[in-house]
Amino acid sequence: MTSLERAAPHAASAEPVAPVRFLLDLWTVAQAELRKLAHDPTEVATRAVQPILWLVVFGQVIAQSRVIETGSLSYMDFLAPGVLAQSALFSAIFFGIAVIWERDLGVLHKYLVSPASREALVAGKALAGGLRALVQAFVIYLTAILIGINIRWEVPALLGVALVVVLGAAGFATFSLIVACLVRTRERFMGIGQVLTMPLFFASSAIYPISMMPGWLQVVAHLNPLTYQVDALRALMINGGPSTYPIALDIGVLVVTVVVLVAIASRQYPRLAQ
């Protein structure tokens, strides 16, 4: 068979080593998501409206009524990092819808038949979910300036905020991906997404201190990664912001959460295409 003499040599023959490949594949997936965002930023932009409302409307009302005791911080300063964490959660928790949509279209199949490892594909999605939340963080900072939040402007603190926002959102995006793999249809996901968001949000220190919670809810709050995200953000975002735990512990919890969720998700992800 002379037709087997190929016009070009095999592309795959010169492959980078596994760890490099992992990072390259991860970045390919994440970058594809970011390019989509660049083509059509309306979705992320509209999602930024909700946190603004929480800060400007909810925050101002609660601050004036003085029902929540927040110690050395004003309620607005207490709330701003909570809203930042919440916006990362809300933007990430519906990430799974996009994954189901990709399955319905067939885009998912394209990725799964490629030689990229499942872990790299999922981690790339997680990173994209994390980076998307930075757009909202930016909007929230602008709002926070306008309403006079006592923001820390040192570069290390700002970088720390970015890291914590990306980690938190990456974790919740991966969680969302796992849920998507389990429920498999967009209709079911919409219902479940709502059900998941509120408990995560209310069982955290985002809008009131954990000390105000009943005992059982305090237990739940301590198991909730959002609590650690808010804890780190409070110290990193606000001048004089207190943190309950060392920031290294907060970040450690978030990193472990992301790693564990990515490991689970990369087992579930291929099943979506079956």
Next chain:
Amino acid sequence: MTNAIECSSLTRRFDVVTAVDGLTLVVPEGEMFGLLGPNGAGKTTTIKMLITLLEPTAGGARVAGHDVVHDARAVRRSIGYVPQLLSSDGTLTARENLDISGRLYHVPHAERRDRIDESLAFMGLTDVGDRLVRTFSGGMVRRLEIAQAMLHRPDVLFLDEPTVGLDPVARKAVWEHVRALRERDGTTVMLTTHYMEEAAELCERVGIMHLGKLVALGTPAELEAQVGPDASLDEVFTHFTGTGLEDGGSFRDVARTRRTARRLG
């Protein structure tokens, strides 16, 4: 001559349904092979096992010399796949879609750029390379998907119902491109279809599937000769499956086909 695809008693069960039932089939390197059958015959399930998206319940298969279960990554490196559904991302440009494909297979940067330009030209998409794919016609998307699947020069190309939902003109254009690509690269092609015309036109050999089993195998001419001197492939199909095309297909198949057709339309 080695074999591009070898299935031995390949079987996949879903709960009580046996979607693929003991399929044994060999496709030699360089062949254009067509799997023909009504919706629900097991064509897509067969392909999904060959491209490592689905594990066989029993039996096994080798693609490009690699075991689909134990050496899945080696199989993935050797194949290109165009699903029945749309696999190009409508929210990205054609060039971006091709770039992602090239990068997932680690085609080096400079070569990737050359190949992207070349394949856009080959598929007649150079002028629209920087347009979002969601503005493309169905035929253009299919051509782009085939270009994506071929960018890393796979040994075996799988096309699952490549022309479903396309009008006759776009269908012919896709055929021409598949033929030309195969001529250029000598790729083995396995495609599924339920268009008789497509199988007769494109494929050197055709296997007819019905209820998960291979019920006939041969060149289009051989199959026609088995049924009668003047039989069309349509009649061959009815002869071997005992059903017309209209009977087949679960609700889910029909819904999916229509959705694909609508998006391509």
